[in-house]
Amino acid sequence: MTSPNQALSAVRHKIARAARAAGRNPDDVTLTAVCKQQPWDHIAPVLDAGQRIFGENRVQEAQARWTERRANIPDLQLRLIGPLQSNKAREAVALFDAIETLDRESLAVALARDIAAQGRSPELLIQVNTGEEPQKSGVIPAQADAFIARCREVHGLTISGLMCIPPANEEPAMHFALLGKIARRNGLAQLSMGMSGDYEAAVRHGATSVRVGSALFGDRD
Numbered sequence: 001m002t003s004p005n006q007a008l009s010a011v012r013h014k015i016a017r018a019a020r021a022a023g024r025n026p027d028d029v030t031l032t033a034v035c036k037q038q039p040w041d042h043i044a045p046v047l048d049a050g051q052r053i054f055g056e057n058r059v060q061e062a063q064a065r066w067t068e069r070r071a072n073i074p075d076l077q078l079r080l081i082g083p084l085q086s087n088k089a090r091e092a093v094a095l096f097d098a099i100e101t102l103d104r105e106s107l108a109v110a111l112a113r114d115i116a117a118q119g120r121s122p123e124l125l126i127q128v129n130t131g132e133e134p135q136k137s138g139v140i141p142a143q144a145d146a147f148i149a150r151c152r153e154v155h156g157l158t159i160s161g162l163m164c165i166p167p168a169n170e171e172p173a174m175h176f177a178l179l180g181k182i183a184r185r186n187g188l189a190q191l192s193m194g195m196s197g198d199y200e201a202a203v204r205h206g207a208t209s210v211r212v213g214s215a216l217f218g219d220r221d
């Protein structure tokens with residue numbers, strides 16, 4: 001079995017190789033280690049190996065895991081990659097360095113309020129439902145430009161980029177390309193896309209952040 005250390009090196013190596021093959025600087029792609037539903041003994045070795053950016057999909061689970069530990073890890077960066085209920089916005093703004101799942105007006109309102117109240121501004125990404133799947137969160141592509149504009153102009157939010165989760169059974173490349181196109185025409189620099197199965201393809205299509213879970217930590221419970 002590969003150790004967490006070896007898994008981390010392998011993923012970083014593949015990211016760098018995919019970046020170079022696409023004529024990109026490997027330093028322009030960050031790795032978010034998605035540790036949701038992983039026991040701490042799977043996470044600790046990856047942290048010890050130097051990984052500092054972690055992705056979580058639930059506010060409560062992330063609070064339980066990181067609130068006390070983060071005091072001892074000054075350069076830790078926590079990113080919320082799962083759906084956020086408006087009534088959890090306050091806790092999310094307090095804990096996370098990035099929230100990647102802004103996808104509706106009511107959440108924009110709540111985040112603007114809590115950012116102002118706390119004087120803390122996590123990076124914000126808008127989730128786009130590129131496959132227009134009914135069960136999936138995210139704004140549909142046709143409404144993305146208008147939603148981005150409203151977040152900026154009506155709610156005064158600084159939007160850093162876009163995030164997507166392509167449909168499980170489709171070729172992800174066209175979804176990555178679509179996300180990149182929407183980002184470019186809206187002047188957005190950050191593209192969060194690519195998971196364990198497709199992060200190299202995502203890097204080739206311009207991902208600035210890939211979200212890798214099982215390839216680093218093993219299968220979740």
Ligand SMILES: *Cc1c(COP(=O)(O)O)cnc(C)c1O
Pocket residue numbers: 034036057081082165194195196197211212213214215
């Ligand atoms: C769980 C999750 C990931 C990581 O998935 P793996 O296939 O385990 O790499 C990435 N992004 C989101 C939004 C997730 O929920």
